[in-house]
Amino acid sequence: MNDAVNASPGGAGRSGFAGKIAVVTGAYGDIGAAVVEALAAHGATVYAADIRFTGASAPRSHGPGRIIPVALDVTDSAAVSSAFAHVAAASGPATLLVNAAGGPGRTRTPIDEVTDDAWHTVVRVNLDSAFHCAREAVRWMKKSTVGGCVVNISSGAGRTYSRTGVQAYAAAKAGVIGLTRQLAREVGPAGIRVNCVAPGLVDVTAIHDEITSLGADGLERHLSGVAMGRLGRAEDLVGPILFFLGTDSAYVTGQTISVDGGSTMLG
Template sequence: MELALYGKKVLVTGGTRGIGRGIVLAAARAGADVLTCHRQDGEAVESLLQALKETDGDHHVIRADLGGTAEADRLVGEAKDRFGRLDGVVNNAGVISHIPFGELSAEEWSRVLDTNLTAAYRVIHQALPLLGEGSSVINIGSRGAAAGIPLRAHYTAAKAAMIGLTRSLAKELGPRGIRVNVVAPGVIETEAFDAMPAERAAGLRATYAQKTALARLGTVEELAGPVLFLLSDLSAYVTGETVNVDGGI
């Protein structure tokens, strides 16, 4: 067996920036046909479209805001119309904000939970008829789900709940040959670091160099690797797991 995804049909939510973008491009380059979505048009969307045009396969980038269940349903409908089936689903779409708990409004709580957790439920739920034996669902979690992060109670709660959802679905869907796992990143250096003041970015790199066994931040490619493994047939006996990709934080 080899780590290749030739002929597999894969849906990746939130795939035009950061971790999601890295997963989309890695999966496409490994041979999968990939459909992904974004909330807003912009340069990131255009550059991803160009990169996918230069990559063999049947790839699609669709606008969909997964904060609403109707949009999640529409996205899966697009996957059905274009692919007819799905061999892999990667729930990556998410939002985050940093708010003291005492100031956390019900509206912001709902926004973050809806996008980070409820959207994953809805995508998996609607995709079930498209998933056959040997298919793989990967939920992108966070190392912070186990550690807890101040000012992110809503985000941390959503990511912790993702682990419970994954464990339950792994047991329920396992008899159908569908695997469900979490990949939990630590601090991954995305293009967001380029948008920061140089001093702040350098400070973050230095801080996490001291906190991780590997003494550095992770790269998007290093996060995409374990996702490809879980999408591939190499992981045929792996389900219900949380794979921490955090450099030994």
Template sequence: MERFAGQTVIVTGAAHGFGRAIAHAFAWEGANVWACDVNTEGLGETARLVYHDGLTVHTRAVDVGDAAAVGAFVSEVVAETGRIDVLVNNAGGVRGQVGRPIEEISPADWQAIFAVNVDGAFFFAQAVAPQMKERRSGRIINISSGAGLGISLTGIQAYASAKAAQIGLTRQLAHELGAWGITVNNVAPGFVRSNPTTERQWDSYGEEGQRKLIDAIALKRLGTPEDIANAVLFFASEGAGWITGQVLSVDGGK
């Protein structure tokens, strides 16, 4: 069943992990997918994997923290397709940083994490809003983290703060845009081995730490990128038409 046939979907941060799985899932369900990232090599691999299944995804190199670049990309998508039905703000992460004492965090380090996790979500929502308002329909799904609801396992202050801010943005935009039939929701993943950063994090725990992490999960297993993609597709579906401003923890149960 192609639930999203004829719909145009933008997925940010699609070079690997959640973004790749989300882009692939929407393509499989018939959507016209436009995927972006700054990691062009990974983005190319996403395209190859999608094409391997006989599907199509359009890819572009876009820095989500650059408002002008975001606007240009969204304008291109609208010019080509005439519509944007779904925006998935997945781009994020820790930008190569590790946990350090607060005294050691520079303004540049702090801002770098906010730029990709919060600014990018804001710039993309701002860019797609006029077209969605005109059509009086749209879905915006932000990908946060369990860190935004609690604390960061890595101890990165900016990451926990940025994800919490993104959740606040989700709720605010839901109320602002709801009058035009636009829903805005948030998926908060638990720990998933989905990219090089999470692989390094997993390895750093050692066998005992890995066992403790899994034992703390109700379902006693780690999640997969596909688990996150399934939640995103639900929020984008007709079945979620009266759900907005919500945060769905996809973490195996805590």
């Protein structure tokens, strides 16, 4: 057992990121970008990974840490392996990983009209990518002296169901939760923790058109099932993710927390 990971001095959560090496996938998206900026603001060196990055679109650091953009296709296992090896060679093994890459694909398609290609595309970007990155991260975390933390991003659709007819997305995000539990059980003795965050409907750029398509009445119906009465924002995810990554949660692993304003309440 790696005691260095499991010791948790009070209040050390966010201050403990100074000098840490982190990889955040899906870093072009609103949630990934918010996590990247928060980790850098607390002193981490963050490799911000996304297939959509160009020099102009890469995030910039606004804190004591560093943000290093990486153009990466997380569905390509060989590319993921090379990326983690590059991180280790340049900065040392990454001990923090946030799997924020993903997306629902086409919505409101009846199951009997979903093609094989559409299904597999969504599963690859949501579930396979989390597997690829977690596998490589764990390989390097096991070589470090401090263990590590993995945070996966699932969805409320993975805990219950989706209201927008995205069968592959719901199945893949449920798979992310199962992967989280299984990995937590397996790698705990190596001082590696694996947890998961399941957002509700979050008003981010990638699905803004989908939210708009609900119309005023549809949005009102959705919000009637949200205890806090509003849509989520990208910044709502940052605190729970940093909690799981930090030392304040040093005895927490294999857990999924819903960040959805109370639209899902599981005992």
